[in-house]
């Protein structure tokens with residue numbers, strides 16, 4: 001049986017080979033920090049099965065490129081150790097140097113904070129759930145970490161540790177807290193998974209010298225949603241997602257052979273979300289439980305699903321119109337050269353709860369291609 005040291009070395013090497021890690025200090029952090037210490041009470045695998053710490057093969061189950069769910073309330077995951085390749089991509093996007101001051105919102109298990117610390121950052125991390133903080137504290141103590149762990153609503157940031165060079169958010173949010181921007185040094189930025197069309201692509205947000213706030217796409221991602229004002233629903237936002245659509249009555253054929261891989265599919269999904277505010281996540285009736293991109297009709301069960309091979313299926317009383325619209329949006333994405341998430345930029349505006357507002361992207365555009373909203 002391989003030891004933890006061997007497993008995490010292999011794990012780091014595999015993430016490098018896959019291209020998820022490009023920086024040596026990030027590879028060394030993954031090779032140094034024992035992930036099992038942060039899921040010491042066990043976890044749920046993606047398929048829901050419980051993996052107990054004393055189960056045979058526990059270490060092998062820990063060193064996988066997948067999310068490990070550590071807390072479930074009423075059938076809903078409320079804390080986890082995120083997917084390592086996504087953690088790596090986000091840590092790399094922070095562009096850390098030795099001593100970079102980082103605030104993390106969403107401490108969870110504490111593993112991501114420990115990785116950033118091992119990569120040279122000075123890390124403050126905040127989580128809103130007391131039991132989650134207690135467990136992360138115990139985990140961080142086992143590796144003698146210097147991470148500063150705090151209990152609080154991440155909307156507030158953590159003023160006592162400011163100013164920060166970076167704010168990294170590891171929970172899905174509807175927008176960026178103004179307090180994070182206030183707590184940044186000039187030139188600093190926020191990296192956050194911001195709700196868009198039923199999922200949470202990672203955006204980079206920063207305030208310019210003139211006070212305006214701007215966002216740029218970084219990568220597609222999925223995260224659980226934050227508690228509190230960070231998840232405010234605001235006018236004009238995409239629908240939150242839906243259960244199964246009714247059986248389709250209209251089909252438009254596949255057009256991508258091979259089908260788009262998961263990243264390109266999410267690139268297309270992002271663009272559809274920019275152009276049509278009805279875009280979200282939904283479960284097609286014939287998907288064996290796997291959801292995907294859809295345009296939702298106000299009629300329950302109605303709309304159109306858009307598949308990785310470019311096929312479109314329309315359901316409900318306006319099936320034909322929805323299928324036409326969806327096909328037209330795919331044409332538009334293809335005609336523009338299939339832009340990826342990092343190609344998009346947007347000015348941000350304050351919205352959400354008036355007493356605790358958030359900055360949300362407005363008028364996404366492809367630089368050089370003019371305003372993108374139809």
Ligand SMILES: C[S@@+](CC[C@H](N)C(=O)[O-])C[C@H]1O[C@@H](n2cnc3c(N)ncnc32)[C@H](O)[C@@H]1O
Pocket residue numbers: 078079080081082105106107108109110111112113126127128129132152153154155170171224225226227228230
């Ligand atoms: C996906 S987990 C974070 C993963 C974590 N960074 C790790 O390495 O394990 C999301 C965490 O965000 C926390 N969270 C949710 N809403 C929050 C809020 N408003 N402020 C701070 N933390 C929040 C949850 O309690 C949960 O532990």
